[in-house]
Amino acid sequence: MNIREEAERRVDAKIKFQENLYKYLIVNTIIAIICFAFLQSFWLLFFVMFFWGLGVLDDFFNAYSIWDYREEMISKELSKMGD
Incomplete structure (x- = not known):
């Protein structure tokens, strides 16, 4: 996997989290009002x-x-292996 694909995967995960969080807040606010x-x-x-x-x-x-x-752990292990 190249660097661009890794960056795209991370960005997609962050966008998914943000969208899910916004939906969570909106829907729970509506349910709270109804309740x-x-x-x-x-x-x-x-x-x-x-x-x-x-x-x-x-x-x-x-x-x-x-x-x-x-x-971070991978980079630490790689640096240990290089020493």
């Missing part, structure tokens, strides 16, 4: 927030933390 206005109960909101939030968290780690940390 408050009509149901007087927030069990539906908490259910959606928890399970969808796990997916958003997974997208975050795929887009930012894991990729950068993995690359």
